[in-house]
Amino acid sequence: MNAIILSVGDELVLGQTVDTNSAWISQQLAAIGCDIIGHRTVGDDQALIEIAIAEAASLADVIIVSGGIGPTEDDLTRQAIAAVNEVELVVDEKWLAEIEGFFRKLGRRMPETNRIQAMIPAGAQLLWNTCGTAAGVMAMIKSIDVEGEDDNEELVATEVPLFATPGVPKEMKAMFTRDVLPWLKQRTGGAVILSRILHTFGQGESAVAEKLGELMTRGRNPSVGTTVSGGIVSLRLNARYPSLEEATAKLEETAARCHAELGDLIYGQDDVPLATVVARLLLQDPSHPTVATAESCTGGLVARMLTDIPGSSAYFKYGWVTYANQAKTDLLGVPAQTLIDHGAVSEATVLAMAKGARDRAGATYALSLSGIAGPDGGTPEKPVGTVWIALAHTDGVTARRFILTGDREMIRDRAAKMALTMLRFRLLGKELPF
Amino acid sequence: MNAIILSVGDELVLGQTVDTNSAWISQQLAAIGCDIIGHRTVGDDQALIEIAIAEAASLADVIIVSGGIGPTEDDLTRQAIAAVNEVELVVDEKWLAEIEGFFRKLGRRMPETNRIQAMIPAGAQLLWNTCGTAAGVMAMIKSIDVEGEDDNEELVATEVPLFATPGVPKEMKAMFTRDVLPWLKQRTGGAVILSRILHTFGQGESAVAEKLGELMTRGRNPSVGTTVSGGIVSLRLNARYPSLEEATAKLEETAARCHAELGDLIYGQDDVPLATVVARLLLQDPSHPTVATAESCTGGLVARMLTDIPGSSAYFKYGWVTYANQAKTDLLGVPAQTLIDHGAVSEATVLAMAKGARDRAGATYALSLSGIAGPDGGTPEKPVGTVWIALAHTDGVTARRFILTGDREMIRDRAAKMALTMLRFRLLGKELPF
Incomplete structure (x- = not known):
């Protein structure tokens, strides 16, 4: 079985809202072995919705639509379904009573515009909405299929199931889970x-x-x-x-x-970030190691990543952001002469930063970074993207130079991830593999 | 002028990645008065990409594609474009040299698989990529248009411009802004x-x-x-x-x-982040103020935000991440008795942190934060989301308590933005309006 997912809404085609429904529906379909031919998004335009439905019916075994079944004038999905099947919209009295009851409960009269939400294409089935007034629609879309091959081709009238759900993610998900998914599961045959x-x-x-x-x-x-x-x-x-x-x-x-x-x-x-992996290694280590950070170019990013995780206070206690040379000397004890002789972005400086941070924090490990994140400050010898990273540990301190690509934000992000990676391999007791 | 936006990638049709590119591209197109007929998403399947391109060419005045131009076997957009136009892929020697140079700079040999990224359909134009190895493609897609009406219908061969950009949002956006948008702007005219x-x-x-x-x-x-x-x-x-x-x-x-x-x-x-606004206020101040940070719950996030901007070394010199109580005392001089009497998340503690940071950094301003980011650590008196923020300045030090909502990441993010907001209003010479 294969599906086409159709999203309807001007806010989607205008880019004012990112379509998250299609991804969610895809995940649900994939999990039950239903292939997805593709996603389509069209605006609140009945003719375009009709074309999209008709095309989908000619390609797919099932069509899932979200959006366009609200109470306002620009909600046109149910009208488009009716038009494709050349039928009228008819009132579902049961759902109409339900909507009227909903408004009565709020002490209000149902606006006349909401009446449309109780209408479905003749011959279609109404899908109950447990968290809103927009009922869904299940309709069999009439289509023409080509069967056989070459000279034996034959045109066969066929019907493709279409499910129209609300565009509001919460309502769509409830309806899809309760009504659409069980229907599809029975028909995918376990793949x-x-x-x-x-x-x-x-x-x-x-x-x-x-x-x-x-x-x-x-x-x-x-x-x-x-x-x-x-x-x-x-x-x-x-x-x-x-x-x-x-x-x-x-x-x-x-x-x-x-x-x-x-x-x-x-x-x-899956969803586990690098910082969490490093945090787990630290938390699971029976010797309860701690980490300090001394950052220049990354400006606190490594510390932030190491403290993203609840419980990080167990291993993270001290961090320095020594952006200025004076700060490197004052706070971490980097000799002024080292900075003069080698510059802030140098092996000697990051080695001294890491040692200084480890000593002052009394930590098991200290990571230090100094680099040129750009866009300015690069030289032929030290181009933008040059980052020195050092790791002070129980056996001493090691430093590595990296040339990272991208803009300022990317360089800072990659430098921080590289520092975490150096720590990760140390915690694994292995050499960096690159 | 109207456009169809096509996204390519198995991760999209399987719902593993939410397609944010289409929304962003739509926004850009809408801003220049280009209508959007719709979005389409197909997987890494050359036949389906070909069908989508051919269909789009029959409907739209311009086609924007993102994704499927990476170096691996499942990247098939360029092959599909070539197939639709019935041409071969040819090597762009200039871009090949560029990719080889890119790898040389990293001290590595270009993997043979990257060669495909220097190939474009014959007759197409290559779009330079300033932040990656995947160059884009601008091709004129051959299509057949129906002109005239009723009995006077005539089939006319036409060419529809197609721009293929990388799927990586950052690379796509850079290429779209630099090469695609100006081209389109010249041709939209009118409303x-x-x-x-x-x-x-x-x-x-x-x-x-x-x-x-x-x-x-x-x-x-x-x-x-x-x-x-x-x-x-x-x-x-x-x-x-x-x-x-x-x-x-x-x-x-x-x-x-x-x-x-x-x-x-x-x-x-528009695209100017809060940190940039604060940075500009600092940089434009003729007294050249500087800022220091002393962070607990935000773990370096305020420092990172303040150093996101090129040139931030003019105002940012010193930052501390004092996650542990011991660090607050050791590094910032918060009296141990203050921590015992009032706790780490208290007015007294953040006042002492800000004063300590300002003195030690010799800075004009110092921001300090201490809070409960959760998910654990909350009490009835200090629920999760409680954050104290202090700002030390030339006239003393002021502190405010905020109760922020959301998960750990949201609370940390909002606390950092609130600290920047306190500094912003101080730099404007105004009281916080809430």
């Missing part, structure tokens, strides 16, 4: 798509893809694809199988192969 | 939609709406609507008029009325 997202940080998308090799072959099942966001290269695994057992087993097998190819470059999966 | 967004922080949406009164009447032109994001209540003004002059004049008039109703509650407009 399942299971998904997992594995996250890496530190290497580019193409380098990750190269390591994955044939795992990324198109058409493979489970499929493996990559996406990048905020410097994080993520692997998206999707397993499509007739049964949950098979999908689970195959997904695990492919995930294990990804882990084998990429090792600890994979820091976590 | 104009001018927009402006005014931002407020510190009061709720309904309080802001109440002050705006009849300005928010539906159907008004220019229209005024409100949206909320990250605690910021924004006013969206849209003026639709036949000429740029008229739209500009009417928009200015409505904006002036909004300013009259809300005063300094409006901190800025």
Whole structure:
């Protein structure tokens, strides 16, 4: 079974509202093994809604519409469904009584405009709305299918189920879960798509893809694809199988192969951010390690990431933002001569910053960063994006230089993530793999 | 002129990523008076991308595509464009050299897979990418148009411009703004939609709406609507008029009325963040004031915001993240007895933190914050969301308590913005208006 998801609303096509309904509906459909051909969004224009419904009916096995069933003049989804099927709108007396009762309870008279919400295309079914006045519609859209091949092609009249739900996410989700999903589940015959997202940080998308090799072959099942966001290269695994057992087993097998190819470059999966992974390593360590931060170019970003997590006070106590050279000397004891001889963005400076922070905080680890986030301040020897990061630990202090790309915000973000990554590999007892 | 926006990616049709690109592109198009017929989303399937492009070409005057131009096998937008136009992909030697140079600068060899990113359909134009390796494509899609009416219908070969940009929002936005928008602007002519967004922080949406009164009447032109994001209540003004002059004049008039109703509650407009507004006030002050930060619950977030801006080293020198009580005493000189008597989240503690930070940094201003970001740690007297913020200045130090709502991340974010707002009003020489 495959579906097309249609969203209706001027606010969507004008970009004033981001369409989150389609993504949510897709997730629900994928989870029961229903393929999604695509999403479409049209404005509050009856002719365009009609075209979209008719086209969807010619392509898909089922159509899910959200939006356009409110009480106002620009809500035209029910009219469009009726027009496509060439039928009239008829009043559903039961729902009309329900809406009238709803307004009575508020001590108000039902505005005449709300009457339209009790009307559905003749022959359609009304879907109850448990959290609003906009009832949904389930209609069989008449369409013409081509059956057979080549010379044996035949045009066959067919009917494609369409579910129209409210655009308000809360109402749509309640209706979809209660009425649409069970209907679809009975008809998908148990096929399942299971998904997992594995996250890496530190290497580019193409380098990750190269390591994955044939795992990324198109058409493979489970499929493996990559996406990048905020410097994080993520692997998206999707397993499509007739049964949950098979999908689970195959997904695990492919995930294990990804882990084998990429090792600890994979820091976590699904919704868990890098900072949380590092926090867990710190919290689970029986020696109760603590971390201090001494930041220049990142201006507090590493500290913020390390304290994003509830319970972070167990490992994070002290942080410094030493933006000025004077602050590096005053607060962390970086020798003024080091700054003069090597500059603020140098191995010597970050080593002294990390040592100073670790000593003063009495912490197990200290991370220090100094770099040129730009857009100004770069030189041929130290271009914008140059960031020195040091990690002071129980055996001394190590520093690494990175050349990071992007604008100021991206460089700061990636530098902070790189610092967390250095700490993560230290906590794993391993060398950085790049 | 009208447009269809096409998004490409399995992660979109599977609902793993919400498509924010289409909404952003729509906003840009609407602002220059370009109508949007609709949005379409298809997965990483070359045949479906081809169908979507061909259909869009038959309906729209321009097609904007985002996604599917990365270096991996599941990136198929450029191949689909070439197939629709029945041409080959050819190497753009200039961009190939650019990508190779990019990898050389990082001290790495370009993976062979990246070569595809320097290929464009024959006859197309390459769009430079200033923040990534995926160059864009501008191609004229061959299509057949029906001209004339009824018996005089005639099929006419036509060409519809298509712009293919990366799916990564940052890269897409940079490319769209630099290459696509100016091209479109030259060709829209005529009716104009001018927009402006005014931002407020510190009061709720309904309080802001109440002050705006009849300005928010539906159907008004220019229209005024409100949206909320990250605690910021924004006013969206849209003026639709036949000429740029008229739209500009009417928009200015409505904006002036909004300013009259809300005063300094409006901190800025369009894409300028609160931190930038505060930074500008600091940078423009002829006395060259400096700011220090002493943060507990926000863990470095205020420092990060104050250093988001290039040139921030002029006013930001010293910051402390004193998450532990010991750190508050050691680094800022908060008396241990104050912490015992009043607790870390108290007026006395933030006053001492701000004074300590200001003295130690030799700064003009110091902001301090201590609060309960949750989810744990709340009590009936100090519920989760309780945040004390102090501002030390030339005339002393003042503190305020706020009860902020939301989850941990929201409370931290709002607390930081509230601290910036306190500083902003001090720099304006005014009292907080709430």
